[in-house]
Amino acid sequence: MSDQHSRPAARPGRSHREDRLTVGVVGTGYVGLTSAACLAHLGHRVTGVDIDADKVALLRRGEVPIAEPGLGELVNARLADGSLSFTTDLAGLATAEVVLLCVPTPVHSDGTTDLRAFDAAVETLSDVLDRDCVVVIKSTVPVGTTERTARALGRATVSNPEFLREGHAVHDFLNPDRIVIGATEATAADRVAALYEGVSAPVLRTEPASSELGKYASNAFLALKVSYVNVLTELSERLGAEVIDVAETMRLDPRIGTAFLSPGPGWGGSCLPKDTRALLHAAKQAGVDFAVLADAMAANRRQHERVVEKVREAVTGSPDGSLAGLRLGLLGLTFKAGTDDVRESPALAVAALLAEAGAVLTGYDPGVDRTADVRPVHVVDDPTLVAKDSAGLVLLTEWPQFRALDWAQLAELADRPTVVDARNLLEAEAVTRAGFAYHRLGR
Known part of the structure; x- marks a missing residue:
């Protein structure tokens, strides 16, 4: 999720040395x-x-x-x-x-x-x-x-x-x-x-206590950063600002850093959710009011709801429109690109809310086999099957392959060629030229 760092690679091995363990x-x-x-x-x-x-x-x-x-x-x-x-x-x-x-x-x-x-x-x-x-x-x-x-x-x-x-x-x-x-x-x-x-x-x-706490502190801080930028995303939409430019203003400050400042459907995976919960529990046990962390977790849950609201308005034309019976295609199911891990995936959290609202969901993810049990989503192995007869597409995981899809073909297959880009991954001009109504976060 964070940026790749450039460092000297470790030596290729030292099996010939006598000091191996x-x-x-x-x-x-x-x-x-x-x-x-x-x-x-x-x-x-x-x-x-x-x-x-x-x-x-x-x-x-x-x-x-x-x-x-x-x-x-x-x-x-x-x-x-x-x-x-x-x-x-x-x-x-x-x-x-x-x-x-x-x-x-x-x-x-x-x-x-x-x-x-x-x-x-x-x-x-x-x-x-x-x-x-x-x-x-x-x-x-x-x-x-x-x-x-x-x-x-x-x-x-x-x-x-x-x-x-x-x-x-x-x-x-x-x-x-x-x-x-x-x-x-x-x-x-x-x-x-x-x-x-x-x-x-x-x-x-x-000492061991600092090492143990340091692990929790690191992951919880990353969660705080993502929740912060996601709240800024909502604020940008309300005030007419451009969240991409807001985030870039922050990235150029070396005190803030470049990583974990991309808006999205929320944070998830195998580490951040469990480590933030564990750190908040430890704080309560120690009698420390860690309200900022509790608020970050609440903001993350709210982000799932915000994406659903964005989808609802995009595909129905109304913030109060009904999703009941509408077929929606999901692009991305894993918690992040480059993995097959769906544990506590924000994509699936959004999917659960969409299904609760009555939507019928079909999903495609390069890392998830079509035989996988990823309820409430029917998983397919071809992105065109996600678009076919859909009332809208929702991009939920930042797989770079999605940029290279044949968007003109997907627009022809869709019943209503609308896409909600919850990762701000796509090039708006290319997608709209292909025939889609394009909606993204933070604008």
């Missing part, structure tokens, strides 16, 4: 698999462990079940040279010098974190690991979890949060903005730092 990675989901493959790429000998036998079988064959650029190639290369392996048996970590915990830590609607999978992994590891093994927590966990885990395991435990963007995970691991190491023991911190030898990035050494 024996590393275990518990959990081969998005973070775990990326971490395992990238650490093997950096020259370490890595074993990935997962309780899902089917997933492990796939990975052993070099089949990566995650749509992430470069990850499949990296996994296969490291499997081939023997630096990466996968197993379902935690006993395979008995000789590991470092073990990374990358298990899911979902957050409930009230902001509490579900640590059952995490705690189960910790309990199992206590009887497996060598006494000198350093445990590294990459899962996003509440403040205090690292110290609690260290007591449970009776060994050095370090907080080392991940800052990976979906669609750029391999790049981000090998070319990070920063490496944060939260530890109470210098020798344990040194060993974690050695994992990243060959990676060019500032290293922040701190």
